[in-house]
Structure formats: C-alpha cells, structure tokens
Amino acid sequence: MRLLVTGGAGYIGSVVAAQLIEAGHEVTVLDDLSTGHEDAVPEGARFVRADIAEAGQALDGVDAVLHFAAKSLVGESVQQPERYWANNLGGTLALLDAMREHDVHRIVFSSTAATYGEPERTPIEETDPTRPTNPYGATKLAVDSALTAYAEQRGLGAVSLRYFNVAGAYGRYRERHAVETHLIPNVLKVATGERESVSVFGTDYPTPDGTCIRDYIHVADLARAHLLALDAVTPGRHEIYNLGNGTGFSVQEVIDVCREVTGHEIPAVVGERRPGDPAVLVASSAKIQRELGWKAERAALRDIVADAWGALSRK
Numbered sequence: 102m103r104l105l106v107t108g109g110a111g112y113i114g115s116v117v118a119a120q121l122i123e124a125g126h127e128v129t130v131l132d133d134l135s136t137g138h139e140d141a142v143p144e145g146a147r148f149v150r151a152d153i154a155e156a157g158q159a160l161d162g163v164d165a166v167l168h169f170a171a172k173s174l175v176g177e178s179v180q181q182p183e184r185y186w187a188n189n190l191g192g193t194l195a196l197l198d199a200m201r202e203h204d205v206h207r208i209v210f211s212s213t214a215a216t217y218g219e220p221e222r223t224p225i226e227e228t229d230p231t232r233p234t235n236p237y238g239a240t241k242l243a244v245d246s247a248l249t250a251y252a253e254q255r256g257l258g259a260v261s262l263r264y265f266n267v268a269g270a271y272g273r274y275r276e277r278h279a280v281e282t283h284l285i286p287n288v289l290k291v292a293t294g295e296r297e298s299v300s301v302f303g304t305d306y307p308t309p310d311g312t313c314i315r316d317y318i319h320v321a322d323l324a325r326a327h328l329l330a331l332d333a334v335t336p337g338r339h340e341i342y343n344l345g346n347g348t349g350f351s352v353q354e355v356i357d358v359c360r361e362v363t364g365h366e367i368p369a370v371v372g373e374r375r376p377g378d379p380a381v382l383v384a385s386s387a388k389i390q391r392e393l394g395w396k397a398e399r400a401a402l403r404d405i406v407a408d409a410w411g412a413l414s415r416k
Contacts, residue, residue, distance in 0.1 A: 110137030
C-alpha cells in the first residue's frame with residue numbers, strides 16, 4: 102500500500118514508518134520537525150516537511166494514513182491549551198477534510214489512555230468512562246469523537262490505539278525529546294551523567310513498594326499493533342483498542358532495573374506525592390489480543406530498558 106505517516110520523524114512515528122517499509126509498503130513521512138528529527142525518517146521513505154494542516158500535498162495516490170502528528174506534553178497542554186486544541190484537534194480535522202478531498206478513507210490514529218483520566222478501576226477497558234484531566238487528553242478524546250462521526254456519516258474507516266508509556270528502542274530509532282518527561286529515559290540520563298539524580302514522587306501509595314505503578318509498552322510492540330490495526334480498518338467503522346502490558350511496573354522497579362542494566366548507582370531523591378497522581382494506571386489489552394491477535398512480545402521491563410540503554414550507547 103501507499104501510506105502517509107504524519108509525525109513520522111518522531112519517536113513512535115519513525116518506528117512505525119520503519120516497520121511499514123520492512124513490510125513492503127510505500128511510505129511518505131509528513132512532519133514539520135517541531136519536535137521530530139529529519140535523520141529519524143527511515144531510509145526508503147519520501148519526506149515532506151510540512152504542518153499537518155498542509156497534509157493535502159502528500160495525499161495523492163495514498164491508500165491510508167497513520168496519524169502521529171500531535172503535541173503531547175501534559176504540563177504544556179495545561180499552560181498553553183490553545184496550542185493543543187489548534188494542533189491536535191484543528192490539525193486533525195484539516196487532515197480528515199484533505200483525506201476526503203483526495204478520496205482516502207482509512208486512518209489509524211495514535212490516541213492515548215490519558216483520555217480516561219483518573220480511572221475507576223484498573224486495568225482500564227475500552228468501555229470505561231472517558232474523563233480526561235488535562236487538555237492533552239481532552240484533545241485526543243475530541244479526535245476520537247470526530248473519527249466516530251466521520252465513520253458514521255462519511256464512511257471513514259478508523260482505528261484508534263490508546264496507550265500510556267512507550268519506551269525502548271528499535272534499531273537506531275530511540276526517544277529524543279527536547280523536553281523529556283518520561284521516566285525511563287530520565288532515569289537513564291542519570292546513568293549517562295546528564296542528570297544528577299532521579300525524582301521519586303511519593304513512596305506511600307497502596308502498592309507493593311509504595312511507589313506508583315504505570316503501564317509500559319515496548320515501542321516495537323506498539324508499532325506492530327499499528328500495522329495490525331491498518332489491516333483491520335473497516336469502512337464505516339471506528340474501533341478503539343487499548344494497548345498495555347496488563348500489570349504495570351512501579352517507579353522503584355524501573356529504577357532498580359535501570360541500575361541493573363546500566364551498572365550505575367542512579368541516585369534517587371524522594372519527594373512528596375504530586376497532586377492527582379493515581380496509585381495505579383494500567384490498560385487492558387484483552388480486546389486487541391482477542392480481535393487482532395496482538396500481544397506484547399517484549400513485555401519484560403528488563404528488555405525494554407536494555408533496548409533503550411543500548412540505543413543510547415550507540416548514539
């Protein structure tokens with residue numbers, strides 16, 4: 102197929118683009134490089150540097166779109182909500198309109214489990230209430246709602262994938278964020294000497310070791326789910342699938358495994374809880390396992406950390 106990957110110069114988008122090329126597809130990457138990196142565009146992909154609102158120039162002859170272009174920092178979304186609504190929702194609506202103009206009727210959307218907000222139970226299932234607690238999650242939920250409406254009224258075929266924390270590396274493709282908010286890369290930065298210590302926010306949660314438990318998924322497994330979703334897109338339907346490891350790993354577990362993998366002490370500084378931090382956030386993958394046959398092949402935390410560390414060592 103001829104595919105357009107928006108945001109394909111970013112961490113997750115570049116891995117998906119690479120896997121698509123390996124699977125024999127013809128790939129165009131569209132990215133404005135505001136957070137992505139041109140050298141992350143896989144060999145063999147055509148690259149178009151443009152904003153998501155200008156996606157029409159890259160849609161001629163395209164069979165389907167995989168959409169990753171989004172602002173994704175929770176804290177920034179609270180401080181600058183207008184940027185998130187304009188880009189994440191406004192940009193996606195412009196993309197959907199351009200797709201209609203170019204007779205493209207299939208899309209896989211990189212959504213987020215942040216659409217659920219603070220869950221009533223874990224693991225979170227697709228039928229659970231969606232109550233996002235920040236503009237980032239709210240904009241992603243709004244896009245999901247738009248995809249449902251376009252599917253019902255315009256015959257669009259869409260699949261949204263909702264997930265929490267992505268980590269690890271795929272060959273040369275790794276996390277490279279100017280503002281890093283994710284735990285695993287920040288812990289590894291202590292091992293490389295870029296940070297003096299890692300912060301632990303609260304050790305008195307009702308969990309086995311007192312630290313928060315979060316869901317982590319290997320980027321290669323996540324990318325593979327996008328390829329399966331692409332094959333499952335059905336005209337007139339919008340399906341939503343969660344992706345997760347099913348059990349989660351605590352902050353302390355992540356630090357301990359990073360120490361083991363890197364051989365570094367990695368000092369940790371314990372602080373107070375952050376307001377609004379739930380004790381456990383884990384997504385259920387039962388639906389996508391049942392319907393699409395997906396399962397995490399690199400689910401062990403040590404594998405995820407080792408791949409991330411190996412990519413850092415090769416940079």
